[in-house]
Amino acid sequence: MKRRNLLATAAMGLLLASGGAFAQGMDKVKACFVYVGPIGDGGWTFQHHEGALAVQEKFGDKVEIQWQENVPEGADAERVLTQMALGGCNIIFTTSFGFMDPTNAVAAKFPDVKFEHATGFKRDSANVSTYNARFYEGRAVQGHIAGKMTKSNKIGYIASFPIPEVVMGINSYYLHAKKANPNVELSVVWAFTWFDPAKEADAAKALIDQGVDVIASHTDSTAPLAEAAKTNGAVIGFGQASDMAEYKDGPRVSSIIDNWAPYYVKRVGALLDGTYEQADAWEGIAGGEVEIGEITAAVPAEVKAEAEALRDSIAAGTYHPFTGPINKQDGSPWLAEGATAPDGDLLGMNFYVEGITGDIPQ
C-alpha cells in the first residue's frame, strides 16, 4: 500500500512537471488514429475506423477520438504523429507496418503519450505497445477453400510488401491449399502498394489471364474482387480485412475480417481506469480479432464444413496452422514433425515454405 502511494505520488509529480495527464486513471481520454489509406477503402483502414468508432460508442463523453486518413509511410507520418501528440492526444494508434520507425521516434519525444503500433515489432520506449492479429489463421482457412475450389490447380496471391506479416500469410495460404489439393500451384504477385485500386485490378487480371482461378489478396481495396467479378463466376476470391459483403453474390466466397474493436476498447478502457501497461498483443480467431466471414453457397457444403472445422480447431487451440514437418523453400528443415512455429519465427518470417516458386523481394 505504501509503495503504491509512493508510485502515485511520483506519478503526480511527473504529471505536474510535464503538464500531461495520466496516472491513476483519467477522466477523459483523447484517442487518435493514424490511417495509411482512406476510410472508404472498404478494407483495412475501414476496419480500423470501425474500431475507433466502437471506442467512441463504448465510452461516450469520456473519450474524444481524432483520426487522420491517407498518411504516407515515412517522414510525413512523423509530422502527423508529432502534431497529434502536441494536440493533446493521450493515446495514438498507428495502423500500418510502415509507421513503425516514425512511431518509435516520436514516442521517444513524448513519454507521456501512449503509442500503439499495429503489426510492428519495435517497442523502443516504455510508452510504445504493439498489437497485431493472427491473420495467418484466417489464411489457413482461405487456403483450404482455395485448394478445394480451384479447377485449374493454379491459385494466386496479390501481395503488398515483403514484410513478415505478408510472407506469413502467403505461407499459411499455400500450406493449406497444398494439403487440400497436392497439385496446387501458387503464383504470387507483388504489387508494392497497400492501396492502388487500378494496380490491384491489373494484378488480378494478370493472374486471371494466366489461368489462376482463386485469388487471395493482401492489399486494401475491393478491386481484385471487382476484377474477378468480370469473369462471371469462373474466378473466385476472398474479402480481405473487411467482409466485402457486396461481392457475396459474385466472386467473394469467404473473407478475413479484422475486428480491432475489442482491442481498442480494452486499451482505451485501461487508460481510463489506470490499468494501462505496455503490451505486445497478438490475438487470433480465438480472441475475436480475426473473424472468418460467411462462406457462401458457391462453396460445396462439405468443403464449407471442413473449412469451418479448421477454423474451430484453430480457435480451440487444438491445431496450429504452422505445424511440422515443414521445410523452407530451399529444402532445409524448419519445423520438425509435430512442432509448432514459435511466435518469434513468425514475426520475423522472411522465407517461403517448400513448394512455393519465386523469390521474396528483399
Added chain:
Amino acid sequence: MDIGGINPVILIATLMASAVPILLAALGETVVERSGVLNLGVEGMMIIGALGGFVVAVETGSPVIGFFGGAAAGALLSLIFAALTQVFLANQVATGLALTLFGLGVSSLGGQGYNGIKPPPTEQLLPDALADLPVVGPILFGHDWVVYFSILMTAVLWWVLKATRVGLIIRAVGESHEAAHALGYKVNRIRLMCIAFGGAMAGMGGAYVSLARVPQWVDGITAGAGWIALAIVVFASWKPWRVLIGAYLFGGITVLQLNLQVAGSGIPVEYLSMAPYLITILVLVIMSAGRKGKANGAPASLGQNFHASR
C-alpha cells in the same frame, strides 16, 4: 503462341485498356500546356471525374452518360483553376497543386455513400464475332468504346494542333502570348477553353478508372495516375502520338511486369516494379534527344500568366 508463359495477344489487349486513363488525361494536359498553361491539378481533376462519372452512371444507369458526367465534373473543377489563374492571375504551380488537394478532398466527401456499389458495366463495342477472331480480335475489336475514343482523340489532337487554324492559335498563345495578343487573339479566353478541355479529358480518364477498369468507387481511386500523365506529357515533348506511345509503354510494362511475376520469370521483383517508370522515361528521353535547338519542345510561355495591360 505463349512467350515465357505470357500470351502476347492478351497482353497487348490488356495494355490498351489499362493505358486509357493516363492517355486521356495526358492528351488533355498536352493541349493545356501547348496553350502555355501548366495545370498540375490533373490528379484532382481525374478523381473528381472518377467520382462524377461513377455517380452519374449509377444514378442514370447508363455508363455512356457517366463518362460525359465525368468529363463535365473534370471540366467544372478545372474552371476553378482557370478563374484563379486567368482572371486573378494566381501562380499556376501553386494553384494546380491546390486543385489536386481540393479534388481529392471533395471527391472523398462526395463519394460518401457510393462505396461498395457496382456501376452499370461498360460493354465491349463490337460484336463477339469480330472480337473472337484469332490475334486481331482481342487487340483490335475486343475493346469498349472509350479505348477507341482515346486513340481517335490522339489522332484528332495531332491533326488539330499540327494542321488547323485552331491549333495554330493555341500554339501561338503558348509560344508567345504577347505576339498572339498583338495579333488580336484573346489570350486568356483561349487558355480558359484549353483548360476546360484538359479538365474534361482528365475527368473522362478518371471516369474510366471507376467505371471500366476497377468498376467501383473507393476513396483515392486514381492513386497518382494524374502525376504519371503529367510526366508523360513532358517526356513526350508535348506531341500527341508520343503521348500515346508513352502511355502505352507505361501501361504495357506495368501489365507485363505483373504478368512476368505470375509466370515466374526469375527476374527480381524489384527490377520489374521499377521497370515501367524507368523504361518509359528512357524511351521518351531518347526519342526527344538528338535534335538540336528545340530539343525539349516546351512551349515558350509555359507557366507564365498573361495580362493585357503589360
